[in-house]
Amino acid sequence: MVTDMPSRPPASRPSGRPRSAAADTAILEATRAALVDLGWSRLTLGDVATRAGVAKTTLYRRWAGKNELVVDAVAVLFDELELPDRGSLAADVEGVVRQFAAILDRPETKTALMAVVAEATRDAPLRERIRTSIVERQKRLVVEGRARAAARGELPDEPDAGAAGRAADLIFDVVAGAVVHRTLVSGQPADAEWARAFTRLLLDGLAGV
Amino acid sequence: MVTDMPSRPPASRPSGRPRSAAADTAILEATRAALVDLGWSRLTLGDVATRAGVAKTTLYRRWAGKNELVVDAVAVLFDELELPDRGSLAADVEGVVRQFAAILDRPETKTALMAVVAEATRDAPLRERIRTSIVERQKRLVVEGRARAAARGELPDEPDAGAAGRAADLIFDVVAGAVVHRTLVSGQPADAEWARAFTRLLLDGLAGV
């Protein structure tokens, strides 16, 4: 979404014809459909506009380019992420893994996520956009699961806030990275059996197996 | 490399002007340079040909397209991977992490690796090419490190070959995935401190920290 809000909260009626909210959702939906049919590289903005029943110029008025559009189109899929309390740290870890795996199983995300990450290596604003709209939503689950485990007494309390943050970052990179690598690089499904084995490894370590 | 070898080993002299080996290396080198300067998306084959001092048609005679070319150009960087025996499992794990991190620190690999992986989700031959020329070279280190640890008695022997293979796959996805995610998604360096923390997590597990 393009955030060019004038910094005036009271009665922010910009006067004039308002942007069609229906067009926004239609465009994002068309983008996901195009990703499924064509993949990242063959996807063109002209095609998306046609699918959405919208003029190409309208698309360019709202998004700077392909990268930003696809990030927004895929980001909504991460809204469904949530972590019900399953009673134990092991069960919660497995729950997180299953959630990540389910999203990465969709063809839209398979082809789009790595592509935008690749683009983000040379585009700081895009990197920030990905961070806030995708990465942080995932990370929330990890932080939440850790807090629960600490409350249950399964993990030692960490008084140092800085160290706790670094630990959460590390665990997040391990969990998300493993699922992504398994799914996209190794090209094999992160199914229930794999999730169980990964959880055991994460909790008990290499020596514990 | 295009492997259109005629299945005739004896005296395979195809008669005619041989392909310039110098052109191959010049093209791959020019590709890496272009990746550094332009990144994946702005890289064009015409530009690579110009940089290499080679006609564009020559490039198309040897590689099917951008994907295949970049995979070959980046693959050679993984040749330097090796795992000197550092005496303990922890030290060896840290060594592997440092090696992966060093390669991912280069701007060529940063922008190229995720891009080709994204393309590979819709291109099975490309996936196989990546597997044999990049992934397997990394995986070798993990298998080797595990064998050493077992010989030292740091890990229990695994008589079942199938289970051992699955375990190696899992560990590889965890190690490589964590480094990749840390570097490219979280956008932070996998430095010595991080490698140490990760190693401790991998060996002792969540509870051990």
Added chain:
DNA sequence: GCGTTTCGCTACGGGTCGTAGCGTAACCGG
């Protein structure tokens, strides 16, 4: 020399990009 294959070069049709320009539509205030 002869056949064969590669090379450099030029040229081309086809596709996508991102933008400009125009007339029309929607919403607001007076």
Added chain:
DNA sequence: CCGGTTACGCTACGACCCGTAGCGAAACGC
């Protein structure tokens, strides 16, 4: 009801890159 303002649909455009065809010249083995 009527200007002011902004969004929309449409068309057209130059610029760029793609991938290939066709040519003459160069580099091998025989």
